[in-house]
Amino acid sequence: xxxxxxxxxxxxxxxxxxxxxxxxxxxxxxxxxxxxxxxxxxxxxxxxxxxxxxxxxxxxxxxxxxxxxxxxxxxxxxxxxxxxxxxxxxxxxxxxxxxxxxxxxxxxxxxxxxxxxxxxxxxxxxxxxxxxxxxxxxxxxxxxxxxxxxxxxxxxxxxxxxxxxxxxxxxxxxxxxxxxxxxxxxxxxxxxxxxxxxxxxxxxxxxxxxxxxxxxxxxxxxxxxxxxxxxxxxxxxxxxxxxxxxxxxxxxxxxxxxxxxxxxxxxxxxxxxxxxxxxxxxxxxxxxxxxxxxxxxxxxxxxxxxxxxxxxxxxxxxxxxxxxxxxxxxxxxxxxxxxxxxxxxxxxxxxxxxxxxxxxxxxxxxxxxxxxxxxxxxxxxxxxxxxxxxxxxxxxxxxxxxxxxxxxxxxxxxxxxxxxxxxxxxxxxxxxxxxxxxxxxxxxxxxxxxxxxxxxxxxx
Amino acid sequence: xxxxxxxxxxxxxxxxxxxxxxxxxxxxxxxxxxxxxxxxxxxxxxxxxxxxxxxxxxxxxxxxxxxxxxxxxxxxxxxxxxxxxxxxxxxxxxxxxxxxxxxxxxxxxxxxxxxxxxxxxxxxxxxxxxxxxxxxxxxxxxxxxxxxxxxxxxxxxxxxxxxxxxxxxxxxxxxxxxxxxxxxxxxxxxxxxxxxxxxxxxxxxxxxxxxxxxxxxxxxxxxxxxxxxxxxxxxxxxxxxxxxxxxxxxxxxxxxxxxxxxxxxxxxxxxxxxxxxxxxxxxxxxxxxxxxxxxxxxxxxxxxxxxxxxxxxxxxxxxxxxxxxxxxxxxxx
Numbered sequence: 049x050x051x052x053x054x055x056x057x058x059x060x061x062x063x064x065x066x067x068x069x070x071x072x073x074x075x076x077x078x079x080x081x082x083x084x085x086x087x088x089x090x091x092x093x094x095x096x097x098x099x100x101x102x103x104x105x106x107x108x109x110x111x112x113x114x115x116x117x118x119x120x121x122x123x124x125x126x127x128x129x130x131x132x133x134x135x136x137x138x139x140x141x142x143x144x145x146x147x148x149x150x151x152x153x154x155x156x157x158x159x160x161x162x163x164x165x166x167x168x169x170x171x172x173x174x175x176x177x178x179x180x181x182x183x184x185x186x187x188x189x190x191x192x193x194x195x196x197x198x199x200x201x202x203x204x205x206x207x208x209x210x211x212x213x214x215x216x217x218x219x220x221x222x223x224x225x226x227x228x229x230x231x232x233x234x235x236x237x238x239x240x241x242x243x244x245x246x247x248x249x250x251x252x253x254x255x256x257x258x259x260x261x262x263x264x265x266x267x268x269x270x271x272x273x274x275x276x277x278x279x280x281x282x283x284x285x286x287x288x289x290x291x292x293x294x295x296x297x298x299x300x301x302x303x304x305x306x307x308x309x310x311x312x313x314x315x316x317x318x319x320x321x322x323x324x325x326x327x328x329x330x331x332x333x334x335x336x337x338x339x340x341x342x343x344x345x346x347x348x349x350x351x352x353x354x355x356x357x358x359x360x361x362x363x364x365x366x367x368x369x370x371x372x373x374x375x376x377x378x379x380x381x382x383x384x385x386x387x388x389x390x391x392x393x394x395x396x397x398x399x400x401x402x403x404x405x406x407x408x409x410x411x412x413x414x415x416x417x418x419x420x421x422x423x424x425x426x427x428x429x430x431x432x433x434x435x436x437x438x439x440x441x442x443x444x445x446x447x448x449x450x451x452x453x454x455x456x457x458x459x460x461x462x463x464x465x466x467x468x469x470x471x472x473x474x475x476x477x478x479x480x481x482x483x484x485x486x487x488x489x490x491x492x493x494x495x496x497x498x499x500x501x502x503x504x505x506x507x508x
Numbered sequence: 509x510x511x512x513x514x515x516x517x518x519x520x521x522x523x524x525x526x527x528x529x530x531x532x533x534x535x536x537x538x539x540x541x542x543x544x545x546x547x548x549x550x551x552x553x554x555x556x557x558x559x560x561x562x563x564x565x566x567x568x569x570x571x572x573x574x575x576x577x578x579x580x581x582x583x584x585x586x587x588x589x590x591x592x593x594x595x596x597x598x599x600x601x602x603x604x605x606x607x608x609x610x611x612x613x614x615x616x617x618x619x620x621x622x623x624x625x626x627x628x629x630x631x632x633x634x635x636x637x638x639x640x641x642x643x644x645x646x647x648x649x650x651x652x653x654x655x656x657x658x659x660x661x662x663x664x665x666x667x668x669x670x671x672x673x674x675x676x677x678x679x680x681x682x683x684x685x686x687x688x689x690x691x692x693x694x695x696x697x698x699x700x701x702x703x704x705x706x707x708x709x710x711x712x713x714x715x716x717x718x719x720x721x722x723x724x725x726x727x728x729x730x731x732x733x734x735x736x737x738x739x740x741x742x743x744x745x746x747x748x749x750x751x752x753x754x755x756x757x758x759x760x761x762x763x764x765x766x767x768x769x770x771x772x773x774x775x776x777x778x779x780x781x782x783x784x785x786x787x788x789x790x791x792x793x794x795x796x797x798x799x800x801x802x803x804x805x806x807x808x809x810x811x812x813x814x815x816x817x818x819x820x821x822x823x824x825x826x827x828x829x830x831x832x833x834x835x836x837x838x839x840x841x
Contacts, residue, residue, distance in 0.1 A: 086626050086629060087625070087626045087629070088617070088625055088626065088629050101629075262611070262614045267614075271617040271618050275618055280521075280526075280618070281618040282523065283525070285525070286523055286524070286525055296523060297523065297524045298521040298522055298523055298524060299521075299522045299524055299527045299674060299678075299772075299776075299778055299780065299830050299831075300521060300522075300776070300777070300778055
């Protein structure tokens, strides 16, 4: 929450919270967690004999964004999505951006997520990234910065809607009279986008959601979205391709399918084209798609645009296609493949986080402030030997948001993942998923490492 | 497989996988309720000395002699309750059936109400954590009451929230198929343990044992209304198997299955349902064309064996006409 804000609604929320007994807050928080568990708003961990459900911890103190803050974020997200789509279109068609030397060719065509099958393929409305999740943080000056683009199958949107429902049930006295932008239309918007990209010769396209199935840890989200969209949740075995058309197996026989929102990675989509051992996908699906008989969202091959290497170039990519400066800046990033970036990185190794780009994520990363002198010396040699393989960033500090810890409120670090849906045009869900690092001092918001989520309120 | 051609007014399409999961969800929940009922009544009657073979006969009803003998040996209140309530290794235990029911419900979550899922979820999480002490003989009756209550909650929520499209028919076919099958097993086993020898057919018997059988099927009071003065093996068996109004009789179950199959064939135009209806014809005829005395004189056990085969035939007809047989979470065929 922006404490400098003069928004009366923000002041009202703060006042209500200040008068709330922390023990009562704790009691409500406990009720919320039991409800989430009982309703199966969970991810499931399977062992040999049992299925254990875990909830994503829910913090009942909302994260509030003013309309001014949100307008800025929303414009930034739209711009980012437009640039991502333009970039992906270009790398699978003329590759002008590579020829013009803006982005190094090797970073794109040598990327494991570059799909040669996509070269020359036209997709409806030039949209590749139909659902985009952009991870955003806030720095010391209150500026919103992009940390990461998720252009493949970003998850977490179900929690945005479920958190709002939960808040209405357990905290009606906090919401009362506060003008919060609604989030409930996500399913309708996604269904509409899926219909917009369906083959144009079909008047009432059949949309489905393709899930890896009940054993996938995100199965709850798949259920949630299928219900919100009002479409069948199918698994690979429910679909069959005949004569290059896609059908689903129903009690009445085979029924045509025109538009597939898939929550399955590229690798598993079609054993004829990608991993031949995939049992989750549909044989012949990609051929049908290439012939324009079915739509698939997100498109295949979007992974080329959302990895660390390309991230560093996003401000230039935005400038190149849109002739605009980035509305949302990147976290300060130095490209070691370029002389200035390398010189800066070498001079500041003890202050920086240096990451290898490409596929090796997590490996070979050095956190300067936490490294010994010997480690830094060794890393210096490594970096000099192959500078193009590295980027560097300052230690990132995330902003904090008041969070219920035990029975008192305390600051905890948060990030934000807004979701954008694009068919013919782009729509951004007001708010997004606020993840919170529940452990004191922690900057890691991931659910696997003690992260939880909050409801995100965008004020009118 | 035929291509679907759009027909109006018949409701939304149903994925084959969902049809199968609805069918099995209903079967498992019905199975749990029946087992809880039989355990409860057996507990009462054995305790009162009215039914000494009671615990052993539950094992016979479920055809579990081999597995039970290997694991437990002696059939008494403690061993049978543990085996059927919370034994994860026993695929016919309530815990195993509930696990399977919940996995089917998980598959169905896009289709069923949140309440329906949450009730099964909470139910399973409770049963999953039952300890040996919870299944001790002194607590069996209370636990069975809880289990029945939960199954009836499921039935109520399902009735109140499940959309009445073809999925409803698949659910009910599974439910009545399981119920009819359970009644046939209960009568088959009990009838013969309660008759000391063939010569005793029709002779006066210890009435309390027949009470027990009727109570196991929740039919005691209804039976009394129909036959206030008489209680013979023949009238009890006739009631349980063939009464048109008793909700657990085979006749009523078969009639319900027919109604739902005909919804699928006439209402939704599903060709597969005609084949399943044909499969049911013989059973329907056998129940209509003879009375209980004719069945008893021709051999009750042979008849019930045949009834069970007809149910298996129907199960197979459903599977081969509406879904593939390989993918389902099942603890027992």
